[in-house]
Amino acid sequence: MNSKLFKSLAFSLCATLIGSTAFAQDAEDYNFKVTGKIRSFYGQYNDGSSGHNAYLTEFNEGNIAGSVQRGKMKGYYELESRADSGSIVTMRNVTYALDNGFNFGVGTFKNKAAFAFASDAGTDTAESSKFAFYSGLLTKVEGDGLQLGFKTSDLQLDLYTYESDLLAKTEGSTTEVGAQGKAGAISYRLSAISATTDNHQGGATAGSSGNHLGIQYQADSFGVAVDSAGKSVGHAKATTTSATGVSTTTAAYNTVYTDVALMATLNLGDDKLFVTLAQESKKDDTTGAKKTSYGTTNVVYSIPVAKSASINLAYASQSTTPEGGTATTASFFGLGMNISL
Numbered sequence: 001m002n003s004k005l006f007k008s009l010a011f012s013l014c015a016t017l018i019g020s021t022a023f024a025q026d027a028e029d030y031n032f033k034v035t036g037k038i039r040s041f042y043g044q045y046n047d048g049s050s051g052h053n054a055y056l057t058e059f060n061e062g063n064i065a066g067s068v069q070r071g072k073m074k075g076y077y078e079l080e081s082r083a084d085s086g087s088i089v090t091m092r093n094v095t096y097a098l099d100n101g102f103n104f105g106v107g108t109f110k111n112k113a114a115f116a117f118a119s120d121a122g123t124d125t126a127e128s129s130k131f132a133f134y135s136g137l138l139t140k141v142e143g144d145g146l147q148l149g150f151k152t153s154d155l156q157l158d159l160y161t162y163e164s165d166l167l168a169k170t171e172g173s174t175t176e177v178g179a180q181g182k183a184g185a186i187s188y189r190l191s192a193i194s195a196t197t198d199n200h201q202g203g204a205t206a207g208s209s210g211n212h213l214g215i216q217y218q219a220d221s222f223g224v225a226v227d228s229a230g231k232s233v234g235h236a237k238a239t240t241t242s243a244t245g246v247s248t249t250t251a252a253y254n255t256v257y258t259d260v261a262l263m264a265t266l267n268l269g270d271d272k273l274f275v276t277l278a279q280e281s282k283k284d285d286t287t288g289a290k291k292t293s294y295g296t297t298n299v300v301y302s303i304p305v306a307k308s309a310s311i312n313l314a315y316a317s318q319s320t321t322p323e324g325g326t327a328t329t330a331s332f333f334g335l336g337m338n339i340s341l
Helices: 003-027 126-131
Strands: 030-046 055-070 073-082 089-097 102-110 142-151 155-165 170-183 186-198 205-218 222-235 238-241 247-250 253-268 271-284 292-306 309-322 328-340
Touching: 030 126, 030 309, 055 126, 089 142, 126 309, 155 186
Parallel strands: none
Antiparallel strands: 030 055, 030 328, 055 073, 073 089, 089 102, 102 142, 142 155, 155 170, 170 186, 186 205, 205 222, 222 253, 238 247, 253 271, 271 292, 292 309, 309 328
């Protein structure tokens, strides 16, 4: 064999072995994971309005997420697309875990302790709330900020600070605390939120708050969950000027929301039945304001067809009753399919 060729091959082999060894050592400290899911429903919907007929419609949602971990640091990135949303929602954060159970991170966060156990009523998509299904996201907030946490095998505690008022959805700041865990067959979620609107141009401020408590009992063949949530969204005093120069001042006020839900789940062999009952309300605390009440009944029957894949039959009915007014009832009945990576 030509000596130059032999030296070249030997050098290439050594470089490959060195590179492979370095990669192997690196791989011990490296983890990459991709997850995702798609949910799609199609059926007949009637919004209950006078003179409106039922019509065929769909709602769907897709998510794909990737996480990369180097040692104790982890990065997370998620893309979310919905049928009725004009833009793709992104979520990204970086967290660092300490040996004593404490962790911290910066980026986009959403506190799962603020989600009702009954959220999405078994459809696994927030899009369903636009078609008479229970949302369970009254106190959900999602935004950019700082997270501090502590985690054990049965308990997770978190503190979040966000760069804007996520309850009033305006300039300001938000602080949120959450606790979630499990004790035997009982799981719980607890959260509290405090937010402040700070209009830097006008100097007006307003406060908002929210809280959620959820408890779930899960046996082998059935489960029951109860959720209770409430929030008060503050609206700052505002002054507007018309084209003719007339100024109008609106006094500060709050909009108060309440939310109570019960979900029962029943395992029927491989199939699963979800039944959700919920009662919600909304009212401004101004003089003469009237309350609007919402009553929801949802039934979802899920039939697995493969691992992480199911066909679902879904029914929803939701009444809207304005105080002193006429109630309307929206309804949906249709077919859905869910699949996860």
